[in-house]
Amino acid sequence: MFSKEDNEKLCRVGPGTPMGEAFRRLWIPFLLPEELKADGSPLRVRLLGEDLIAFRDTEGKLGLLDRYCPHRRVDLFYGRNEHCGLRCPYHGWKFDTTGRVTEMPAEPENSQMLQDTRIKSYPIIEWGGAIWAYMGDPACKPETPPLMEWATVPDSHRYVTKRLQRTNYAQGVEGGIDSSHVGILHSRLDPEKVELPFKQRQVSPISTVPYLASDTAPKFFVRPTRHGMTIGARRNATDDSYYWRITQFLLPFYTMIAPNKEGGVVMGHSWTPIDDYNCWVFTMTWNSERPLSEDERDNGAVHADTKNDGSYEPLVDASSDYGLDREVQRLHSMTGIHGIGMQDTAVQESMGPIVDRSLENLGSGDAAITRFRRQLLSIANELAETGQVTVANNPDWYKVRSAGVVLPHGVDFQEGAAKYTEVK
Ligand code: FES
Ligand SMILES: [Fe+2]
Structure with a gap:
């Protein structure tokens, strides 16, 4: 018989769960390439129980970020995908595909905060007819997705x-x-x-x-x-x-x-x-x-x-x-x-x-x-x-x-x- 405890372990995939952590060591296909257009609408994503936002920037680079702005938690689905970054509509913080904050228009120029703040981001690639994410420890990232x-x-x-x-x-x-x-x-x-x-x-x-x-x-x-x-x-x-x-x-x-x-x-x-x-x-x-x-x-x-x-x-x-x-x-x-x-x-x-x-x-x-x-x-x-x-x-x-x-x-x-x- 498969116990209730094992069933929980098998099925729960959120952050910190045993299976969720194992899955975070693998590249995972989660979108079709057609879902993201350069400078197109940001896309709400839920993957392994995390709420995220995906976008393709002006140069075609792909980004997968925390769904919520690190400033005051606005949903970045309402953001503007413009000139190589996703801009939060509330106070204009702008994020590139790697999770770096590139602009804080409401802060003084040269604010240290610009260097010190990041948004959670995950590597994401288009390959083999799908878009794949890696959500685990960066030091353990496999070089390629599985060669199916x-x-x-x-x-x-x-x-x-x-x-x-x-x-x-x-x-x-x-x-x-x-x-x-x-x-x-x-x-x-x-x-x-x-x-x-x-x-x-x-x-x-x-x-x-x-x-x-x-x-x-x-x-x-x-x-x-x-x-x-x-x-x-x-x-x-x-x-x-x-x-x-x-x-x-x-x-x-x-x-x-x-x-x-x-x-x-x-x-x-x-x-x-x-x-x-x-x-x-x-x-x-x-x-x-x-x-x-x-x-x-x-x-x-x-x-x-x-x-x-x-x-x-x-x-x-x-x-x-x-x-x-x-x-x-x-x-x-x-x-x-x-x-x-x-x-x-x-x-x-x-x-x-x-x-x-x-x-x-x-x-x-x-x-x-x-x-x-x-x-x-x-x-x-x-x-x-x-x-x-x-x-x-x-x-x-x-x-x-x-x-x-x-x-x-x-x-x-x-x-x-x-x-x-x-x-x-
Ligand atoms: S809440 Fe996003 S910039 Fe203020
Ligand atoms: Fe079947």
């Missing part, structure tokens, strides 16, 4: 979106590594066979992978790795072969879904913690070899549609029961909810923002989830005991991808699929 394949391919080879999910990050990760729900939650039903029991009506959610419906009780193999873990879900294919969906969990909150065909696109997520109760679901689709086609950019509605008001809230949410259509649920799909992404969000949000894990009854299909929790607690413990988070300083460990392959019986899945899962 989606972030290292050319822009034309990748498609990245984000949407708001009103749950703790860990609930999202647990959905991302939970292969056993794929053939159930996301299954389509044959509308011609309403009289038959559920199992006999299932149609695979992925037309190129019939095995998802023909074998809905896969056997799971969980292998810890230096980047997190590799999970093999084994289903029967032919008399002498298995179909393996091999997914990756990358510390501390990245997941990768198996591709649906050889040479096809790979998909993944970052479950970026906004605070204890909300996360950004970044969804990435990429192909290492070639630009994406229009069809490939959204593969099975995993990238959910969002409002275009800058909130990145999905078009449907709990207030509309995620658009659940009972007639569609009766005839065509498990949930009656449109799109794989929103089906996941609906069940994950329905547990409440922080699920009470002490009340669960985990089964054999939940082995990856148990391991994920232990790994997360262990990075927090590592930081407390050694002052280090080893994985943060090894961006090369992230050069892996997921795979979907048919392998003969008797072949170890990690060895048999190595040529697909290793990124050169």
